[in-house]
Amino acid sequence: MTATNLNETADRVRRRDASPVLRMSETAAANLDGNPADPADDERMIMNMGPAHPSTHGVLRLILELQGETVLRCKPVVGYLHTGMEKTGEQLSFLQGPTNVTRMDYSSPLFNELVFSMAVETLLEIEVPERATWIRMMMCELNRMSSHLLFMATNGMDLGAVGMMIYGWREREEILRFFEKVTGLRMNHNYIRPGGVAADLPDNWQADLTELLDVLPERLDEYDILMSGQPIWRDRLQGVGVLNTAEALALGATGPILRSTGHQWDLRRDEPYLAYDQVDFDVIVGTYGDSYDRYAIRLNEIRESLRIVRQCIETMPKGDYRIQDKKVTPPPRARIDQSMEALIHHFKIFTEGFKVPEGEIYVAVESPRGELGCYLVSDGGAHPYRMHIRGPSFVNLQTVPYLLQGGVIADGVAAVSSVDPIMGEVDR
Amino acid sequence: MIFGLDPLYDDFSAWGTTLILVVAKVLIVFALLMVAVMFMIWFERKQIAMMQNRMGPTVAGPKGLLQTLADGVKLFFKEDLVPENADRKVFKLAPYLALVPAFLTFTIIPLGGNFRDKAGNVKIAGHFTSLQVADPPIGLLFFLAMSGVAVYGVMLAGWASGSKYPLLGAVRASAQMVSYEAALGLAVAAVFLKSGSLSTHDIVAGQWGSGGWSIRDWNVLATGFVPFVIFLIAGTAELNRPPFDLVEAEQELVGGFHTEYSSIRFAMFFLAEFMNVITMSAIMVTLFFGGPSGFLFGPSWLKVILPTFWFMAKLFCFLFAFVWFRGTLPRLRYDQLMDLGWKVLIPLALFWFVMLGAMEVAADNGWNRVAIVPIAIGVLLAGSALLLGANRSARTARERDEVAV
Numbered sequence: 001m002t003a004t005n006l007n008e009t010a011d012r013v014r015r016r017d018a019s020p021v022l023r024m025s026e027t028a029a030a031n032l033d034g035n036p037a038d039p040a041d042d043e044r045m046i047m048n049m050g051p052a053h054p055s056t057h058g059v060l061r062l063i064l065e066l067q068g069e070t071v072l073r074c075k076p077v078v079g080y081l082h083t084g085m086e087k088t089g090e091q092l093s094f095l096q097g098p099t100n101v102t103r104m105d106y107s108s109p110l111f112n113e114l115v116f117s118m119a120v121e122t123l124l125e126i127e128v129p130e131r132a133t134w135i136r137m138m139m140c141e142l143n144r145m146s147s148h149l150l151f152m153a154t155n156g157m158d159l160g161a162v163g164m165m166i167y168g169w170r171e172r173e174e175i176l177r178f179f180e181k182v183t184g185l186r187m188n189h190n191y192i193r194p195g196g197v198a199a200d201l202p203d204n205w206q207a208d209l210t211e212l213l214d215v216l217p218e219r220l221d222e223y224d225i226l227m228s229g230q231p232i233w234r235d236r237l238q239g240v241g242v243l244n245t246a247e248a249l250a251l252g253a254t255g256p257i258l259r260s261t262g263h264q265w266d267l268r269r270d271e272p273y274l275a276y277d278q279v280d281f282d283v284i285v286g287t288y289g290d291s292y293d294r295y296a297i298r299l300n301e302i303r304e305s306l307r308i309v310r311q312c313i314e315t316m317p318k319g320d321y322r323i324q325d326k327k328v329t330p331p332p333r334a335r336i337d338q339s340m341e342a343l344i345h346h347f348k349i350f351t352e353g354f355k356v357p358e359g360e361i362y363v364a365v366e367s368p369r370g371e372l373g374c375y376l377v378s379d380g381g382a383h384p385y386r387m388h389i390r391g392p393s394f395v396n397l398q399t400v401p402y403l404l405q406g407g408v409i410a411d412g413v414a415a416v417s418s419v420d421p422i423m424g425e426v427d428r
Numbered sequence: 429m430i431f432g433l434d435p436l437y438d439d440f441s442a443w444g445t446t447l448i449l450v451v452a453k454v455l456i457v458f459a460l461l462m463v464a465v466m467f468m469i470w471f472e473r474k475q476i477a478m479m480q481n482r483m484g485p486t487v488a489g490p491k492g493l494l495q496t497l498a499d500g501v502k503l504f505f506k507e508d509l510v511p512e513n514a515d516r517k518v519f520k521l522a523p524y525l526a527l528v529p530a531f532l533t534f535t536i537i538p539l540g541g542n543f544r545d546k547a548g549n550v551k552i553a554g555h556f557t558s559l560q561v562a563d564p565p566i567g568l569l570f571f572l573a574m575s576g577v578a579v580y581g582v583m584l585a586g587w588a589s590g591s592k593y594p595l596l597g598a599v600r601a602s603a604q605m606v607s608y609e610a611a612l613g614l615a616v617a618a619v620f621l622k623s624g625s626l627s628t629h630d631i632v633a634g635q636w637g638s639g640g641w642s643i644r645d646w647n648v649l650a651t652g653f654v655p656f657v658i659f660l661i662a663g664t665a666e667l668n669r670p671p672f673d674l675v676e677a678e679q680e681l682v683g684g685f686h687t688e689y690s691s692i693r694f695a696m697f698f699l700a701e702f703m704n705v706i707t708m709s710a711i712m713v714t715l716f717f718g719g720p721s722g723f724l725f726g727p728s729w730l731k732v733i734l735p736t737f738w739f740m741a742k743l744f745c746f747l748f749a750f751v752w753f754r755g756t757l758p759r760l761r762y763d764q765l766m767d768l769g770w771k772v773l774i775p776l777a778l779f780w781f782v783m784l785g786a787m788e789v790a791a792d793n794g795w796n797r798v799a800i801v802p803i804a805i806g807v808l809l810a811g812s813a814l815l816l817g818a819n820r821s822a823r824t825a826r827e828r829d830e831v832a833v
Contacts, residue, residue, distance in 0.1 A: 047592050055679040069596065069762060158679045160670060160759025166480035232671055232758050409596070410761045413680050 043067060051080045055158045055413045058423035062400070064412070071412050074404040076397055081427040089387035093353025094120050097384070099190045101374075104389060105425035106187060108147040110140050111367040112389070113192035118273065119363040119376040120194040123356045126328065129320040130275075132196035137274040138312035139182070139191065140365075141305040145216070146175040147368035148298045148305075151420045152223060155295060158417035159236050164227065171219050174212055181208065195329045196322025206313055213306055213313075220302060228296065237292035241403035241415030244289055251402070252395045255370025256301070257419060260286035260293035267366035279311045291403075291418035298420075301368075328354050353382035369393050369420060391425035449557060454535075457561050461534055465702045469496040472702075472751050479755040503695040511688045513590025522588060523689070523696035526581030529574040530703035535561035536570055536628045537710040540720045540736030543636040550732060558629055559720075559736070567628040568616050571711060572609065575666055579605040581700065582668070582675060586685035597684030600762060601675040604665060607769045608672075611662040614777035618655035619647050619715045621784050632719035648716040651784060656716045658777045660749075663708045665765065668701070669750055671757035672765060679759075709746035710739075717742050775815060779808050 047064045050056035059080035065073040089100050101116045102109040114136055121128060128136075149172040156164025176186040181202055183189035191198045227233045243253070245261040258265055266283040268276040284300045286293030322329050330349045331342035348354075358380040364373040370392030377386040396419050403415035470485065470493055477484030485492030510516055540559040541550055549556040564570055579602060586598025620626060623634040635645050643649065648656045665672040676684035683689075686697045713719055722738030724731050760768070783804040790800050 045592065054682060068599075156758070160673070160679060161757065163476075163480050163755050166482060170481055226756070227758070230758065232760055232764075235764055236758060236761055408762060409680050410674075410759075 057421055060423055069408040071404045071407055074401045076400050078426050081423045085428045086387055090384055093382045094194055094356055095353050098193050102188045102190055104428055105422045107150050107422050108143050108368050109188050110143040110192055111365055111372050114140055115363055115365045115372050115374040117192050117194045119361050119374040122361050122363060123359050123378055126323055126325060128196050128323055130317045131319040132321050133274050134312055134316050135197050135201060135321060136192055138309055141308045142175050144368045145302050145305045146172045148302045151298050155417045158413050178208055178212060200321040209313055213310060216306060236414055237295055239290050240411045241291045241418055242289050243399055243402060247402060251398045253399050254392055256294050256297045257396050257399060259297055261289035262287055267364055267371060273365060279308050281308050291414050294418040355382050367392055370396060389428060393421040393425040397421050397426060453561050464706055465699055466496040468702050468706055468747060475751045476755050500695055504692055506691040508691045511590055515588040518584050518588035522581050522585035523693045526578055526700040527696045529578040530700045530707060533571055533574045533707045536567045537714055538629055538632050538719050539739055542731055542735055543633045563627055563629045566626050568626045572613055582685050589688035591688050593681045594685050594687045597675050597681050601685055604765060608662045608665040611658055611769060611773040611777050612666055614781050615655040615659035618651045618781050618784050622647055622650050628714050632714060635718040636721050646718045654780045658773050662773060667704050667708055670754040671759050674762055674765060705750055709743050712746055713742040
């Protein structure tokens with residue numbers, strides 16, 4: 001029996017079982033064909049996994065239909081963390097926007113700020129200085145590393161390698177320490193703003209970063225020893241939660257999930273933004289579309305990000321870190337004492353906010369989880385008329401019923417972990 | 429004889445002293461085990477913390493040594509909760525079923541004694557006695573029986589909780605512990621074949637060669653290392669320790685069989701688990717590493733203490749190993765665990781047992797012993813080829829069935 005045949009069988013089973021149920025009510029699903037006539041013969045069990053469960057990454061709820069330990073059907077339920085952030089975005093001015101979006105995907109906040117700022121800048125038709133672009137790119141790549149390290153930690157923990165949890169967080173903390181130095185905060189930075197970044201890089205940033213870049217590769221090699229080559233680790237992940245390219249595309253999955261199926265799609269390379277066309281990096285793709293591929297892709301993307309950050313250190317251009325446009329950028333504190341005009345600009349920007357021309361725009365970046373998009377409509381005022389974030393976690397979560405189909409509970413935990421959903425972004 | 433083979437029971441004329449000695453032994457071992465468990469929990473937390481760049485417990489007592497005591501006191505005073513859906517009687521009985529066997533198994537461990545004279549007894553108050561609470565002639569069977577009873581503790585706890593996660597934990601527990609017990613038993617049988625006795629005392633004495641102490645007499649080498657490895661793996665599975673802690677599997681089943689337990693009942697499961705770790709390590713030391721055997725030197729009082737010291741040292745190595753497993757290995761999946769048990773460990777243990785038996789027979793009948801090993805290995809290879817073939821054809825048949833659906 002070849003692997004392809006097996007996959008086709010699995011596909012058929014999946015199509016038969018998974019797809020209708022997801023559009024069905026619980027009562028309708030209970031009356032499906034194949035249900036035993038006598039309910040007492042029914043050995044199936046409905047189990048709630050979450051919203052408070054150690055490995056559902058926050059407040060994801062999975063309704064599992066089990067036969068023994070085998071997952072027959074799965075239905076993810078979201079909304080337990082819904083705080084109406086998109087609606088809140090309509091109340092905040094364009095300058096305040098990043099403080100809001102940064103809290104969505106809390107493990108990669110800079111990407112949210114970036115995509116929002118880029119959308120605003122496109123509507124404003126301004127171009128940020130080169131240094132700001134490079135700082136943004138460098139910070140985002142560092143953020144990609146910290147986010148993937150968080151994945152390494154949680155993935156290890158979900159599979160019972162509890163040591164890995166601490167190691168992943170240890171390395172992530174090193175990066176967050178650098179973030180704190182640059183932005184003042186470990187998370188939710190509000191660092192990337194429309195018009196540039198909030199502050200220039202601190203003195204000696206190269207030294208700090210070089211130190212970080214020297215440590216990380218060794219640690220990643222240690223992960224390889226601890227996990228990648230581990231027979232138990234491989235057994236637990238290989239062939240678990242398999243998705244093929246067609247399915248991934250049909251479900252709108254992006255990021256490591258899409259790439260794990262062998263489909264080469266990375267917005268950084270295919271629709272370059274910032275200065276990604278000027279740096280050298282590889283897009284990591286998998287072959288089998290299983291949990292192990294997704295793990296390996298993320299591990300190697302950390303290495304690619306390291307490469308990009310190195311290039312950023314070398315080529316970091318000189319110049320302004322934000323645009324010198326008085327209507328968008330608040331003046332420096334010293335200028336306010338000297339210039340009446342500066343005082344007025346400062347006052348206007350921070351009370352009323354700057355106005356953005358009427359129009360709508362969709363901008364997307366490659367976040368650690370996939371395509372992170374921002375759809376922004378402006379009616380010409382100082383607040384967005386509508387702000388929508390295409391959260392990759394939310395879209396990727398659609399794959400979960402397919403990934404869990406036919407596996408056992410332990411596989412389900414591994415598969416959900418490999419999707420790496422951040423519930424803050426799912427529920428917004 | 430029913431009390432065991434201890435020379436203490438040979439003479440009942442001074443029954444008063446005998447009784448005091450027995451009670452003293454029981455109390456000492458009980459206290460020793462409780463204290464050992466307390467420090468084992470501390471040691472595990474501290475050790476795992478070191479492996480993970482953490483501090484571990486630091487607040488209660490010096491270096492956090494009293495943390496377990498503090499936790500125990502806390503658990504004592506917590507509300508005793510029985511879920512509404514639970515089968516109340518069984519729910520309350522289960523922790524005892526887990527805890528009591530853990531205690532009882534430890535009574536058959538020889539904790540010390542110089543076995544140079546094959547007796548291994550010490551003289552206390554004019555009575556010769558061995559340094560173990562009980563030495564029943566069926567020692568090893570007793571151990572297997574107790575680990576069999578312990579399964580009920582876990583299984584009934586999960587079943588009686590009236591909740592789904594514990595139920596899954598209970599199903600896993602019964603399957604896992606029952607199937608690994610087979611491998612465990614076969615590994616023990618290899619030792620039994622070598623020592624010719626089920627009494628732990630005799631097994632230790634058998635590992636003490638006539639010329640005194642030597643590593644070559646230890647069963648780990650005498651039985652050819654494989655039974656020890658099988659015992660270690662099966663024992664870890666029997667204990668539900670990582671990487672075989674599927675019964676608890678925090679990330680999958682929240683807490684498995686003890687999800688619904690709180691207060692002192694949870695503490696009892698917790699105690700039982702760590703007590704079992706100590707007991708299993710002690711059993712391994714006894715069966716494969718000569719128990720208290722070791723290098724003896726110095727004055728006569730030192731020669732009394734040293735065997736106990738060696739025993740503790742060996743025990744400690746295993747305790748460390750269990751923590752090490754937990755710090756390093758991811759958890760196996762349920763079907764992988766069953767595969768390992770039924771398709772690898774049990775056939776291998778069975779083969780090894782038969783091979784050791786053949787070698788014994790060869791020794792008795794004066795056959796050529798050198799020929800036995802290659803023949804045996806040939807049989808092993810042929811057997812494993814057959815097994816692999818059977819597995820493969822079974823899988824193909826299953827796939828065909830699935831396609832036909």
